Amino acid sequence: MLHSMNNMRYLQFFESASFSPDVSSSSPKLWNFRRVSHTEDSSPYPIPGLAADILHMRVKEGSKIRNLLRFVTARMREDRRDSNSTSLRQVVFTGSGRGLTKTITCVEILKRTVGGLHQVSKLYYKTVNDICENPQQGAPDVTMQRTVPAICILLSKDPLDPQEPGYQPPQTLTVPTEDTERCSAPVRPDLSPPSQNTAKRLCLDEWSICSP
Amino acid sequence: MVENTVEMDPVEYTLRKRLPWKLPKRRNDVYVNMKTDFRAQLARCQKLLEGGGHREICVHGLGLAINRAINIALQLQASSQGALQLAANTSTVELVDDLEPEDPDEAGEPMTRTRNNSAIHIKVFYPDTP
Numbered sequence: 001m002l003h004s005m006n007n008m009r010y011l012q013f014f015e016s017a018s019f020s021p022d023v024s025s026s027s028p029k030l031w032n033f034r035r036v037s038h039t040e041d042s043s044p045y046p047i048p049g050l051a052a053d054i055l056h057m058r059v060k061e062g063s064k065i066r067n068l069l070r071f072v073t074a075r076m077r078e079d080r081r082d083s084n085s086t087s088l089r090q091v092v093f094t095g096s097g098r099g100l101t102k103t104i105t106c107v108e109i110l111k112r113t114v115g116g117l118h119q120v121s122k123l124y125y126k127t128v129n130d131i132c133e134n135p136q137q138g139a140p141d142v143t144m145q146r147t148v149p150a151i152c153i154l155l156s157k158d159p160l161d162p163q164e165p166g167y168q169p170p171q172t173l174t175v176p177t178e179d180t181e182r183c184s185a186p187v188r189p190d191l192s193p194p195s196q197n198t199a200k201r202l203c204l205d206e207w208s209i210c211s212p
Numbered sequence: 213m214v215e216n217t218v219e220m221d222p223v224e225y226t227l228r229k230r231l232p233w234k235l236p237k238r239r240n241d242v243y244v245n246m247k248t249d250f251r252a253q254l255a256r257c258q259k260l261l262e263g264g265g266h267r268e269i270c271v272h273g274l275g276l277a278i279n280r281a282i283n284i285a286l287q288l289q290a291s292s293q294g295a296l297q298l299a300a301n302t303s304t305v306e307l308v309d310d311l312e313p314e315d316p317d318e319a320g321e322p323m324t325r326t327r328n329n330s331a332i333h334i335k336v337f338y339p340d341t342p
Contacts, residue, residue, distance in 0.1 A: 100278065100279055100282065101275070101276065101278050101279060101330060104278060104302050104330045104332060105330045107302060108302060108303070108304045108328075108330050112304070119302070121300040121301065121302060122300070123282055123285060123286060123298050123300050123334070124286070125286055125290075149279070149282045149283055149286050151282065151300070153302070165297055165298065165299035165335075166298070166299045166300050166301070167299075168301050168302070
């Protein structure tokens, strides 16, 4: 649904991004607008109690995780070598639409590299104004509004309010799953094919128990 | 299944994804996937909240279903006229892939590879204080 939302071939005003039917295939030819630019409504962070000087990382769909994290880990570890008190205690990751999953992945990797971070996550809708160029000459450009889901994640070295909805304490140990217990190394030769079948069968059995 | 050519081996493998971690499912747990229709999953969540009498439900999403899970949670909140609150937790899940040699006569061994994926767990609840 979100993929069809980004295909700007149709002219409709949407209240929510989720209920958009895929009308791109049935749109008439003269509605072949091309997206030129888009502006976002800048609303303040939905997270209360943020410090004034905070690092704001905007994660987009085409962002490279490696570049983002290299920057953030360098800034977060700066304060150890720096004699001045310029330490980066808090960082905010925001992402919306297609960059949503990438934002969460960035946060997870960062939590693993820099341990002991408290986390507060907030979900909200963000309105985006898309300016589409009209292929007909002389006709004005069209601005379309749509709302996309967005996430705002605050990571902080300082402890945060545990009563805040969306709070997650720092997790020092990884949660052991049955898969990690079975496979310790990233790639290793599996000894016998039946073990794989039992693995699958085990999962299926548990699913049959759990499914209503 | 997808063929996976691993650069360290000249043999072509068949990639088979193992199912993710077991789902401990309480009555108010909803696991979102990309195969079922969106409206059906949304209706299921609404039925649990209104008819089932649960004070809170937990919506889980793994990988690509994270977007859909967030969408469902935000839609639930919007349709409740602000009565519901959301609390999102993120986690990392390890997934294991089984690599099997395509040709059983080939001198290749079945191997496994682990990779990480992000997951989100959104608690949708009526706040206690009125």
